[in-house]
Amino acid sequence: MNLLLVGQLLSFLLKVTAGFVLLVSWRSYRRASLLLWSLFFFSSSLSLFSEIHGFSFGVPVFQALGASFLASGVVALLDEEAVGFPIHSLRIAALALPFTVSAYVIVYSEFVPETDPFQLAYGVSGIFYAFAGAMLGSVRRLYPRSGTILSAVVIAHGVHKMDYPFLRPVEWFAPIGFAIGAVLNAVEVVAFLRVVFSERFRAVEKAPRPEIIKRGVYLVPPERLKHYVEALSDFPVLAFARRSDFPEKWEVHLLTTVEGPGNIGPTQLHRIIDRVRSYLAEAHRENATGVVLIDGLEYLLMYNDFRSVLRLLATLADYMALYGGMLIVVLDERSLDERQLKTLKQVLNVGDGR
Numbered sequence: 001m002n003l004l005l006v007g008q009l010l011s012f013l014l015k016v017t018a019g020f021v022l023l024v025s026w027r028s029y030r031r032a033s034l035l036l037w038s039l040f041f042f043s044s045s046l047s048l049f050s051e052i053h054g055f056s057f058g059v060p061v062f063q064a065l066g067a068s069f070l071a072s073g074v075v076a077l078l079d080e081e082a083v084g085f086p087i088h089s090l091r092i093a094a095l096a097l098p099f100t101v102s103a104y105v106i107v108y109s110e111f112v113p114e115t116d117p118f119q120l121a122y123g124v125s126g127i128f129y130a131f132a133g134a135m136l137g138s139v140r141r142l143y144p145r146s147g148t149i150l151s152a153v154v155i156a157h158g159v160h161k162m163d164y165p166f167l168r169p170v171e172w173f174a175p176i177g178f179a180i181g182a183v184l185n186a187v188e189v190v191a192f193l194r195v196v197f198s199e200r201f202r203a204v205e206k207a208p209r210p211e212i213i214k215r216g217v218y219l220v221p222p223e224r225l226k227h228y229v230e231a232l233s234d235f236p237v238l239a240f241a242r243r244s245d246f247p248e249k250w251e252v253h254l255l256t257t258v259e260g261p262g263n264i265g266p267t268q269l270h271r272i273i274d275r276v277r278s279y280l281a282e283a284h285r286e287n288a289t290g291v292v293l294i295d296g297l298e299y300l301l302m303y304n305d306f307r308s309v310l311r312l313l314a315t316l317a318d319y320m321a322l323y324g325g326m327l328i329v330v331l332d333e334r335s336l337d338e339r340q341l342k343t344l345k346q347v348l349n350v351g352d353g354r
Contacts, residue, residue: 011185012052015045018189025196030281031080036073037192040066060121067125070154071132078135079271080278081142081262088259093131100127108165119165126161133158141261146198150191157184210235213289217317217327217348225295225330232291238279240264240272241295251279255296266303269312276316280323290325292316298335306340310347317348 019041026034043066050058101124108120133154139147160180167177195201212231220228233247240253253275254263264271276292283290294316300309313329320327329350333341344350 009052011182012045012048014185014189015041015048018192019045021193022196029285031076031201031278033073033076033080034196036069036076037196040069040073041189041192043069063121063125067128067132071128071135074132074135078138079274081139081275097127097131104162112166122164123162123166126158126164129158129161130155131158138261143195143198143200146191146194150188150195153184153187153191157188160184213291213326215289215320215324215326217313217320217329217350219329219331219333219345219348219350222330222332228293228328235291237291237293238276239293239295241293242299243295255299266300269300269304269308272312273315273319277319280319280325283325284323290323291328292320292325293328293330295330297329297331301335306336310344313344314347 019038022034022038022041026038043062047059047062047066050056050062104123104127105120108123133151133156136147136151136154140151143150160177164177164181210231212228213235229246232250234249237246237250238253239246239250240255242255244252244254246252252262253272254260255266256263257265272294279292280290294313297309300312313327316327319325329348336344
């Protein structure tokens with residue numbers, strides 16, 4: 001058995017193992033990113049299996065599937081963590097990706113005498129690998145070390161896949177290329193597992209449960225906000241607000257039209273719902289009471305009609321009932337007319353936050 005085959009078999013086993021680990025984790029945590037990354041590793045392993053057994057059609061199919069699941073998993077993670085991918089970056093990607101793929105195919109056809117379309121599949125998937133790695137850079141604030149390593153290794157793996165069609169026919173480089181690929185496969189698996197098994201990804205941080213925490217929905221006047229902030233300073237509260245000067249242990253998402261890591265636009269109400277659902281599910285698994293704070297209701301009403309904001313709060317209230325959480329809504333009641341305020345209290349079945 002030659003060294004190339006040994007490297008391929010080891011990479012195959014690593015990817016299959018990682019796929020099963022992530023699949024088991026998904027069954028426990030139900031995060032879409034876990035399921036998609038599990039499918040990514042399974043698809044990548046099937047691509048290797050196809051190459052080992054000479055199933056030429058399987059290589060481009062599973063390479064494409066793997067790149068699709070990888071990128072989809074990254075998008076799912078950004079959505080779960082309410083990390084917006086900058087619009088200008090999406091514009092650049094939309095403009096650059098089709099051109100990059102076409103240019104890559106032209107260069108390959110020009111410089112490789114005996115063009116192999118199946119080997120070309122590696123290079124095209126590598127372009128999307130590198131793009132997915134660049135998107136992962138957006139979570140470095142939430143996963144400083146593991147996120148940075150994962151982003152870097154996925155980009156490096158993408159670049160290596162892009163050189164594969166050019167250097168695979170070069171006999172002296174082939175063993176080196178496969179060795180680099182095997183190392184990148186191993187590092188990639190470890191990097192993914194480090195993110196997935198990090199405390200940030202798996203669960204809400206455990207903390208003593210302050211007496212102020214009560215399940216349900218509470219309307220709190222602005223002058224009482226300071227009392228709640230002080231009482232919950234050591235508790236991992238999830239907050240959506242117009243300012244960021246909250247306790248260090250809080251996860252704060254700014255409500256603003258300015259793009260930035262973790263920022264949420266005033267019309268992106270679905271991102272608030274998705275992050276709250278994920279946060280409460282994690283807290284519920286840890287037998288903890290998740291606490292969500294919304295400070296900026298008036299700001300949301302500037303960009304959305306009352307019914308849309310009411311639907312948002314009603315959905316959040318349903319999740320509080322489902323997962324046993326606490327929702328604190330900071331509201332100056334004078335900002336609503338009497339009918340709106342009455343409707344809000346009836347729909348949310350609010351408690352007294354005074």
